[in-house]
Amino acid sequence: MRVAAFLCEALTRGTTHAEPLAVEGNRLDFVDTLRQLQPDLVINLCESLAADSRGEILIPGLLDLLGLPYTGSSALSLGLALHKPKAKELLRARGISTPAFAVVQRPEDVKAVDLPYPLIVKPAHEDASMGVDFDSVVHTPAELARAAIAVLSTFHQPALVEQFIQGREIYVPLLGNAPRRALPLTEIHFGQAFENRPNIVSYKAKWETESPECRDSTSALCRLEDTALEERLIQTAVGAFSALDCQDYGRVDLRVSAEGVPYVIDINPNCDLHPGAGFAKAAAAAGIDYPALANRLVEIALERTHGNPSHRTKGPGTARRVDPPNRNVLAGRGPVRHRAGGPRAHAE
Known part of the structure; x- marks a missing residue:
């Protein structure tokens, strides 16, 4: 509102x-x-x-x-973005890097998950980091079973199990259709609250402003000396946005592995347009104030x-x-x- x-x-x-x-x-x-x-x-x-x-x-x-x-974006694009497993299938079909994954429909499906640890477990059809906390990152089959069952019982939907990419978290805001441009990239900086804990933007980190996770996961303009990496990030984001046939504006969230490979971890069509949110701040960094952006x-x-x-x-x-x-x-x-x-x- x-x-x-x-x-x-x-x-x-x-x-x-x-x-x-x-x-x-x-x-x-x-x-x-x-x-x-x-x-x-x-x-x-x-x-x-x-x-x-x-x-x-x-x-x-x-x-x-x-x-x-x-x-x-259209109903089709919004539906695909919210159906994370289908979105990832489309990305893989287009040759766009996204973490390896499995879907757990029932508790017994956990035994069939064959992915290298660590893994991250999240609801398959939610956004805004719903259902994501420190316990979502798991290192053993027992932890995986606990996290998957928690999603199944709490959200009454499948659990998406992904390979957890340990690296920088960088967001690419996109504006326009033909041509489509990338606004200045932003990066999450994880502070003291994340020492010896997974560097993830959880629900608390996004929305509970008084929590240590929120205070210690600040975003800022991404400074990349490696121009080739920046180009890979933008190309990957644009490819992901196009794969879901998204329109007008949005944001693609990526993790960069130690080898410098950008992995798409989420696609956000119709992202938050609050003047204090990341998209408007990225536009401002590009010289577009809020009335001009609107x-x-x-x-x-x-x-x-x-x-x-x-x-x-x-x-x-x-x-x-x-x-x-x-x-x-x-x-x-x-x-x-x-x-x-x-x-x-x-x-x-």
């Missing part, structure tokens, strides 16, 4: 008007409202429906049925929908409709799982 408020303020200028539209519980009242208003564009901020993250894909699907353009996202979505290049002025002969007075750019926001504290600079 805070993100919607910030975007409304940034976008309501001149003849453009933005207003929030809530997606509440499992009700679909917002569909009738959208049908009546017929906005020029919907800013899609919805991350779940009825507190279920799998409902995220329903919103762009409904917008497609209504014939309304919207920002961000308007750029609108232009990118309209360009993709209507075929107008962003530098082309509106007028006779253009594909885009002439803007009516006080055009509405609606931002929808659905209920999400409780996240303690405020936005996380290096999080979603």
Whole structure:
């Protein structure tokens, strides 16, 4: 809701008007409202429906049925990103490095996992580091069984078991479609709270701002003297984003092995647009302030929908409709799982 408020303020200028539209519980009242208003564009901020993250894909699907353009990725891309095993299968099919993995559907499946330790265990269909803590990184079959059963019983979904890549954690924010550009890269720096513990961005590290894990896992612009490594990181991120057919903006999270190989550990289409979050900070480092970023996202979505290049002025002969007075750019926001504290600079 805070993100919607910030975007409304940034976008309501001149003849453009933005207003929030809530997606509440499992009700679909917002569909009738959208049908009546017929906005020029919907800013899609919805991350779940009825507190279920799998409902995220329903919103762009409904917008497609209504014939309304919207920002961000399609239902297909969001669904693939949330189905981590399928996303990893696509990455491997494209030759994009991602940690070796297995899926545990039932407790007895643990015995079939044949991967080198250490491993990390996480829910297969969650984001925002849900279900990830220090105990998620395991070193023995007994620890693996305990972590996998914890996911199965708590989240009622399969457990994704991945080879744990011990190395630098670097994020690549991406903006635009054709061409697609990488914003300045950011890196997580793990402090004292992570001594003799796995260097991972857990749920606490992302959302519980008073926790030692959060205080000691700061993000900052990534300084890479190795230009070849930077290019590999960007190429890997762009390839991963394209593999899932993501659109407009997002972030790809990577781990760099001791051999300098970038491994995709997560793909975040429609990442957090809070002005204090990592994407906006990366844009600011590239000289794009928050109002400019908000308007750029609108232009990118309209360009993709209507075929107008962003530098082309509106007028006779253009594909885009002439803007009516006080055009509405609606931002929808659905209920999400409780996240303690405020936005996380290096999080979603």
